[in-house]
Amino acid sequence: MSAQEATATAAADRAAAARLTAVRTRRNLFADGALAVASGAALLIVLAVLTVILFDTIRHGTPHLSLSFLTEAPREGMTEGGIFPAIIGMVEMVILMTLAGVPIGVATAIYLHEYASPVSPLTRAIRIAVANLAGVPSIVFGLFGLGFFVQFLGAGIDKAFFHSEKVFGQPALIWAALTMAVLTLPVVIVATEEALRTVPRELREASLALGATKFQTVFNVVVPQASAGILTGTILAVSRGAGEVAPILFTGAAYFLPRLPKGLSSQFMSPSYHVYVLSTQSPDVDATKPILYATVLVLLGLTFTLNIAAVVVRARMRRRAGVAA
Amino acid sequence: MIKANTAREHTNREYEGELRRLREQLLMMGAKVEDIISCSIRSLVDRDSALADQTIAADRKINQLEIDIDEHCMQILARRQPVASDLRFLTTALKLVTDLERMGDLGVNICERVLELNGEPPLKPYVDLPNMARDVQEMLHEALDAFVAADVERGQRIITRDKNIDAYYTQIFRELLTYMMEDPRNIFRATRLQSIAKYLERIGDHVTNVGELVVFMVKGKDIRHVGKLSDG
Amino acid sequence: MTANTDSEAKRPKLTVRELTVSYSGKKAVGPVGLDIVGQHVTALIGPSGCGKSTFLRSLNRMNELIPGCTIGGTVHLDGDPIYGPGIDPVAIRRRIGMVFQRSNPFPKTIKENVAYGLRIGGMKDAREIETRVERALVQSALWDEVKDRLNDSAMGLSGGQQQRLCIARALAVEPEVLLMDEPASALDPIATAHIEELINELSAEYTVVIVTHNMQQAARVADYTAFFYLGELVEFDRTDVLFTKPSNSRTEDYITGRFG
Numbered sequence: 016m017s018a019q020e021a022t023a024t025a026a027a028d029r030a031a032a033a034r035l036t037a038v039r040t041r042r043n044l045f046a047d048g049a050l051a052v053a054s055g056a057a058l059l060i061v062l063a064v065l066t067v068i069l070f071d072t073i074r075h076g077t078p079h080l081s082l083s084f085l086t087e088a089p090r091e092g093m094t095e096g097g098i099f100p101a102i103i104g105m106v107e108m109v110i111l112m113t114l115a116g117v118p119i120g121v122a123t124a125i126y127l128h129e130y131a132s133p134v135s136p137l138t139r140a141i142r143i144a145v146a147n148l149a150g151v152p153s154i155v156f157g158l159f160g161l162g163f164f165v166q167f168l169g170a171g172i173d174k175a176f177f178h179s180e181k182v183f184g185q186p187a188l189i190w191a192a193l194t195m196a197v198l199t200l201p202v203v204i205v206a207t208e209e210a211l212r213t214v215p216r217e218l219r220e221a222s223l224a225l226g227a228t229k230f231q232t233v234f235n236v237v238v239p240q241a242s243a244g245i246l247t248g249t250i251l252a253v254s255r256g257a258g259e260v261a262p263i264l265f266t267g268a269a270y271f272l273p274r275l276p277k278g279l280s281s282q283f284m285s286p287s288y289h290v291y292v293l294s295t296q297s298p299d300v301d302a303t304k305p306i307l308y309a310t311v312l313v314l315l316g317l318t319f320t321l322n323i324a325a326v327v328v329r330a331r332m333r334r335r336a337g338v339a340a
Numbered sequence: 341m342i343k344a345n346t347a348r349e350h351t352n353r354e355y356e357g358e359l360r361r362l363r364e365q366l367l368m369m370g371a372k373v374e375d376i377i378s379c380s381i382r383s384l385v386d387r388d389s390a391l392a393d394q395t396i397a398a399d400r401k402i403n404q405l406e407i408d409i410d411e412h413c414m415q416i417l418a419r420r421q422p423v424a425s426d427l428r429f430l431t432t433a434l435k436l437v438t439d440l441e442r443m444g445d446l447g448v449n450i451c452e453r454v455l456e457l458n459g460e461p462p463l464k465p466y467v468d469l470p471n472m473a474r475d476v477q478e479m480l481h482e483a484l485d486a487f488v489a490a491d492v493e494r495g496q497r498i499i500t501r502d503k504n505i506d507a508y509y510t511q512i513f514r515e516l517l518t519y520m521m522e523d524p525r526n527i528f529r530a531t532r533l534q535s536i537a538k539y540l541e542r543i544g545d546h547v548t549n550v551g552e553l554v555v556f557m558v559k560g561k562d563i564r565h566v567g568k569l570s571d572g
Numbered sequence: 573m574t575a576n577t578d579s580e581a582k583r584p585k586l587t588v589r590e591l592t593v594s595y596s597g598k599k600a601v602g603p604v605g606l607d608i609v610g611q612h613v614t615a616l617i618g619p620s621g622c623g624k625s626t627f628l629r630s631l632n633r634m635n636e637l638i639p640g641c642t643i644g645g646t647v648h649l650d651g652d653p654i655y656g657p658g659i660d661p662v663a664i665r666r667r668i669g670m671v672f673q674r675s676n677p678f679p680k681t682i683k684e685n686v687a688y689g690l691r692i693g694g695m696k697d698a699r700e701i702e703t704r705v706e707r708a709l710v711q712s713a714l715w716d717e718v719k720d721r722l723n724d725s726a727m728g729l730s731g732g733q734q735q736r737l738c739i740a741r742a743l744a745v746e747p748e749v750l751l752m753d754e755p756a757s758a759l760d761p762i763a764t765a766h767i768e769e770l771i772n773e774l775s776a777e778y779t780v781v782i783v784t785h786n787m788q789q790a791a792r793v794a795d796y797t798a799f800f801y802l803g804e805l806v807e808f809d810r811t812d813v814l815f816t817k818p819s820n821s822r823t824e825d826y827i828t829g830r831f832g
Contacts, residue, residue: 348825348830349830350828350829350830351829351830351831352829355829421788422828423787423791423815423816423827423828424815424816424817424818424823424824424827424828425824425828426828427815427816428816428817559817560816560817
């Protein structure tokens with residue numbers, strides 16, 4: 016091959032390689048673009064659905080939303096008035112639920128993560144139980160609450176302390192709260208364990224190496240470090256608890272109450288149940304529709320706020336963990 | 341065959357190569373010194389002034405080697421931070437080079453005396469001096485072998501052989517004294533010959549140093565200045 | 573293998589005899605016999621996985637925290653046994669402190685970090701806590717840099733400062749022995765030099781045992797050096813002897829870089 020031929024061949028090779036690269040690049044760019052378009056479209060669909068729901072709700076609900084709506088009791092067969100008792104009922108129930116459920120959930124998670132041997136049958140049994148608990152349908156919780164709390168524990172308390180007068184042996188705030196606590200237990204346990212897991216082993220070692228006992232280490236170092244995660248779990252539990260209907264259906268929610276709940280044994284109203292009631296058992300559909308929308312709006316607003324709060328707390332926790340690492 | 345200090349090689353092959361090159365340089369320098377010794381005595385026996393001149397010029401290469409090897413050692417020390425046997429090898433090499441360079445200078449001194457002697461008829465047949473020179477040369481050869489082979493016994497034997505060299509010198513000096521006392525006209529040549537013997541004797545001392553270095557390098561025990569250290 | 577101690581026979585602070593460490597029945601380290609000399613620095617060197625860190629952690633009973641770990645043999649601190657039924661590991665860890673490879677300050681203030689060991693030990697007097705905190709920070713050469721911001725978060729300190737903070741934290745409880753597991757390996761050369769200088773100063777008062785994979789560091793810092801390999805103690809001697817004429821050919825091979 017002469018020098019000229021060699022040069023020509025080399026040039027031809029280079030041109031062919033350049034063309035191939037161009038084709039590959041175009042293909043890659045096309046694939047990149049297609050993926051961007053497809054995922055963008057999916058996002059738009061989700062946003063569209065959300066927007067439609069929100070828009071519809073806001074359009075129909077905002078006119079009726081007012082301070083009086085939030086502070087008045089329902090009147091005239093719930094065709095007028097507000098949802099104040101429902102809000103109060105929900106707040107009380109949620110507070111009780113948190114007081115009952117969060118300490119147990121946190122303690123369980125601490126036991127599972129810090130003290131339990133990972134291979135012991137007891138540990139495995141607890142983990143399986145928690146996982147199953149998370150999958151139980153909420154109506155089943157309602158039935159459980161009815162059967163165990165109301166009819167067994169409640170009746171037992173009545174027999175022991177109230178001469179079988181029906182005080183606790185019927186749907187009550189306390190039983191609804193405890194049922195909800197059981198329902199949200201997995202949420203708290205999982206979130207707490209996740210938070211405990213993010214505490215680096217080195218921090219525990221440092222504490223132990225200074226002569227701290229395991230309890231001191233957990234109490235002074237691990238739990239404070241994990242507190243953001245525990246808080247997230249609590250917020251998520253609250254958010255779930257505020258919105259669930261089925262568990263409180265048999266265990267404490269009331270269709271209508273003239274007065275606010277008096278004590279632990281009273282029934283209570285709840286916005287979520289109120290929505291159900293308004294949409295299925297209203298005497299005058301047209302009159303209650305605006306109230307319905309407004310109630311839904313309040314409920315949605317509450318849920319959104321709580322979830323966003325959880326996200327913010329988690330983000331701050333991650334940032335702090337990034338600094339600590 | 342150049343043997344490494346231990347059976348295993350350094351993980352870093354560049355380092356291993358640097359040490360090997362250092363050994364080769366040392367051996368080359370040693371060979372050149374042996375040459376100078378043998379040539380200087382030959383130029384005496386054969387009355388070959390041209391050879392004496394050549395030998396003096398050859399010393400320049402030895403001086404250059406001293407500088408090169410010192411530089412090489414410095415680089416290895418700086419870059420490799422040697423420890424244990426490597427460290428002992430390097431510090432020994434630095435001292436070895438000094439001794440070899442001094443031996444080269446002494447060889448030059450011999451040649452300078454030879455040039456002075458070759459202007460006159462020989463005083464006597466040279467018997468002892470060549471024997472002494474041959475012994476010294478063999479000692480040096482043996483010392484360098486011991487160094488490369490890291491052989492302690494051979495190193496220690498050299499130290500004892502130095503006694504023979506000292507004995508040679510004493511004998512030659514006595515004989516030259518008689519010549520000087522016989523006839524003052526012999527003094528010039530006799531003193532030159534005595535200087536040559538002295539130079540050879542000092543070369544022998546340097547070779548003894550090499551033997552001590554070999555012992556230190558292998559065993560880590562410093563056996564220099566035995567009996568000549570201060571107390572406390 | 574029992575160690576060859578210095579013939580000048582300085583008082584040993586820690587005596588280790590026939591120590592073995594096993595994980596789930598598999599022996600990882602030992603049997604090891606060793607005398608750690610008091611108020612001197614002892615370095616443990618060896619290739620990765622040779623067991624030097626495991627050995628170090630068995631001196632303050634930190635190995636027990638790993639499930640499945642069993643310890644055999646004895647360790648005595650000034651004649652008192654460290655292992656044994658009824659001997660509280662928590663009390664041992666107050667006498668034998670530890671500094672880790674990656675600095676691990678608590679996400680608390682600088683002052684609370686140093687005071688942590690004192691508080692969990694039951695100290696309540698605020699003034700005494702302050703005094704001890706200051707003394708610890710002075711000893712670890714950090715006081716001048718942080719004395720005006722004791723209530724700032726410890727996470728805002730640089731890597732070298734954090735490590736010195738961890739040293740101060742360990743010193744605050746006034747241990748007798750300080751164990752350091754590769755304390756400078758995560759630091760840049762200048763911060764490392766500070767830590768090494770600090771170790772020099774500390775050795776006047778404390779007994780220091782340091783694990784390092786950097787042989788030059790061991791040569792610079794330690795009075796005595798122990799070479800571990802494959803879970804065994806191969807050689808133990810004064811540092812200047814071990815690095816100029818080691819007795820064991822495996823030691824020689826390792827420190828000159830002749831390992832395969």
